[in-house]
Amino acid sequence: MQNNFSIYNSLTRRKEKFEPLNPPFVGMYVCGPTVYSDAHLGHARPAIVFDLLYRYLLHLGYRVRYVRNITDVGHLQDEEADEGEDKIIRQAKKEKLEPMEVVQKYMNTYHRNMSQLNTLPPSIEPRATGHIIEQQEFIKKLLQSGFAYEANGSVYFDVVKYSEKYNYGKLSGRVLDELLQESRELEGREDKRSPFDFALWKKADPGHLMKWPSQWSEGYPGWHLECSTMSIKYLGEVFDIHGGGMDLMFPHHECEIAQSTAALGRESVRYWIHNNMITINGQKMARSLGNFITLDEVFSGSHPLLEQPYSPMTVRFFILQAHYRSTLDFSNEALKGAEKGLERLMKAAITLDRLKPSTDSTVNVDEIKTKCYEALDDDLNSPVLLAQLFEAVRLINSAREGTEKMTASDIAKMKELFSVFVKDILGLIDESAGRGNEKIVSGLMKLILDIRHEARQKKDFATSDKIREELSRLGITVRDLKDGAEWEFE
């Protein structure tokens, strides 16, 4: 499997050549959502970023097993004290639903939104509640290895003991001694030996809605455990890629490393990849800050901050226009810009279909293609890839104007370029497509435009304008060219 693909590894803080453990197979695990409310713009970013990575790896010929979990238990409101209320249970009470109804409801919304954004579904989408036994087995391993301890029916991970042998904090750059000095004293619960110990199994309080029997207590698993358990179950003890948002590096991913390393005696993940945040007015978009916009609100325009609706592809393009490791600032102006840019890109594909070949050529499609690969190979640089594609757009438009020339071979290559990079890899599809019966509509349009053409030849502009206006009312735009006219749905 040949490739020149390099990717930034958060663990080593460097770009590294991507070399999977067992080519052509690639194992990729990405932290999915906790399904307790509607997906917002922030959720779209990792979904699209890792969709891009998934698509590119597939394009390069790898056989990728893409695992993305659904967290449906154990994610507490106040993780620090390990006493917060489970997010899903809290929402269930609020909506007067069964916890599993809450999970199903928001999982459905999430899937619908992800499909709208044209992200490919993962190969496996495991749920925490479906892996209670496996998580308990994992806890037993940690107890056996001595890195976990039981206290009052709960089981905790012993961070202090772990750090005597391994490096707790290596991913996020934290030093345990410093963390311990700065941490405040625990109040109430004294089950934990150290404030940075985290729960593997929590004994349920009376009346707790989601709980399972175990040898320790009726209870539920800790949040960090599910990812270690399920990634190893489906991808093996050592696998290639683990992804997620930067905000998960500490403590979530740090705890995952500790759990897996403690249980297996070695590192599980070879490449840690983290996407940056979407900001709004320079501040992270987050539920807790109350400045988030849900995807449905974006698509419908029904949020006070939105001046108009923005289509799923506009959002996708907007996200792909920024490098995944940079913050991306939301604004109406930026979204509108993305909308126009996307339109320009998609129109060029249509123009390409209608282009008449020349006998000679003034363009070098292969050069653009090479640059497109270089952009992706350099840490998945989608903005530079788009810049290259816009160079192709300029050439296509110029060819239509006659200032550049493309042979039939050039046109075929260019179509291939668009098909591979725009559609397959960037996952950008024409949202105006699929309206009406293509064949009949195009036949009718040809007829109508022929009549209009004849009217214009006779300088009967009243008729030609009437046709254009009536078509416009139906949502069809007509544009006159040097020879004939072209049309499209608005």
Place this chain on the structure above:
RNA sequence: GGUCGGUUGGCCGAGUGGCUAGGCGUCGGUCUGCAAAACCGUUUACGGCGGUUCGAAUCCGCCACCGACCUCCA
């Protein structure tokens, strides 16, 4: 306070020690019966102060400001 990252033109965003991505917007032009689109050009860049260098937005130092993480957050 600790750790890490950022500060690029009206907006969003790439980037490399010298050849000034790209998109959107603005303005002008070409084309056009009109319109739209397209094309060509234009517009104001690299937070501040020093330093290294023949040459720095790009390397180093200091300062200012912003953000993320250190509770949950994609």
